[in-house]
Amino acid sequence: MAKYDLTVWEMVIRLIASIVVGGIVGLEREIKSRPAGMKTHILVCVGATLLALIQEELTWQAIEFAKNNPKLIGTLSSDEARLTAQIVSGVGFLGAGTIIMNKQSVTGLTTAASLWAVAGIGIALGMGMYYIAAGSLICIMLALTAITYFLPIPNILHLYVELEHGDDTHFFIHKHMRNKGITVENTELSVERKNSDTNRRYSMIYTLSCPRDTDENEMLVDLSKNENIRKLRIVK
Numbered sequence: 001m002a003k004y005d006l007t008v009w010e011m012v013i014r015l016i017a018s019i020v021v022g023g024i025v026g027l028e029r030e031i032k033s034r035p036a037g038m039k040t041h042i043l044v045c046v047g048a049t050l051l052a053l054i055q056e057e058l059t060w061q062a063i064e065f066a067k068n069n070p071k072l073i074g075t076l077s078s079d080e081a082r083l084t085a086q087i088v089s090g091v092g093f094l095g096a097g098t099i100i101m102n103k104q105s106v107t108g109l110t111t112a113a114s115l116w117a118v119a120g121i122g123i124a125l126g127m128g129m130y131y132i133a134a135g136s137l138i139c140i141m142l143a144l145t146a147i148t149y150f151l152p153i154p155n156i157l158h159l160y161v162e163l164e165h166g167d168d169t170h171f172f173i174h175k176h177m178r179n180k181g182i183t184v185e186n187t188e189l190s191v192e193r194k195n196s197d198t199n200r201r202y203s204m205i206y207t208l209s210c211p212r213d214t215d216e217n218e219m220l221v222d223l224s225k226n227e228n229i230r231k232l233r234i235v236k
Helices: 008-031 038-068 070-075 082-096 109-126 130-150 169-179 216-224
Strands: 155-163 183-193 200-210 229-235
Touching: 008 038, 008 109, 008 130, 038 082, 038 109, 082 109, 109 130, 155 169, 155 216, 169 183, 169 200, 169 216, 216 229
Parallel strands: none
Antiparallel strands: 155 200, 155 229, 183 200
16 A cells, blocks of 8 residues: 655665666667667666656655645545556657667567556655565566576677679578578568679678577678678678
């Protein structure tokens, strides 16, 4: 049951807890060089906690007003979820800014989801629901860190290759991937004609399903040994 009449120390403890929670999730994102890092997650969590605390105070003021003015109770209303409900939609816009879309892939969805989840924890902390906040933090960290070690989820990469000639290079790449235990899920080909029909440049994007321990740099170095390959890069 929520306690509306909060002391200053209770407010400080909840705000400090939101800094710790946001920092833990944000540190994991920052270590992986994601768009939103430690500072962003802390600010989101503290902001959500702050708005929840304001809602708690407004509710307490409404209760006090009702006690002191019983004749006006019928004209007074206080919806505890009204202010905090706006956090969900507000963080949704913020999370959309971390999502990057291009022709090959979409990145930033996990970071956007982590911001949204951290805001939820911030609301729980602001409301004094410490058990919910602690349990949610554990679930979020398990999802971000440990789940990939328990489930055989492949690492999806997009490899951009530029060739001077088509020839057998495409088959060379497929053979190399098979030898490394990498599955070619999809291939997109584009051809650029330069001065004549015989002078062409081939650009290919391979969607690769790689084992979790695949060394991207080693793969690029091995493929670069083929003289027909002009350019190589991993498309994020």
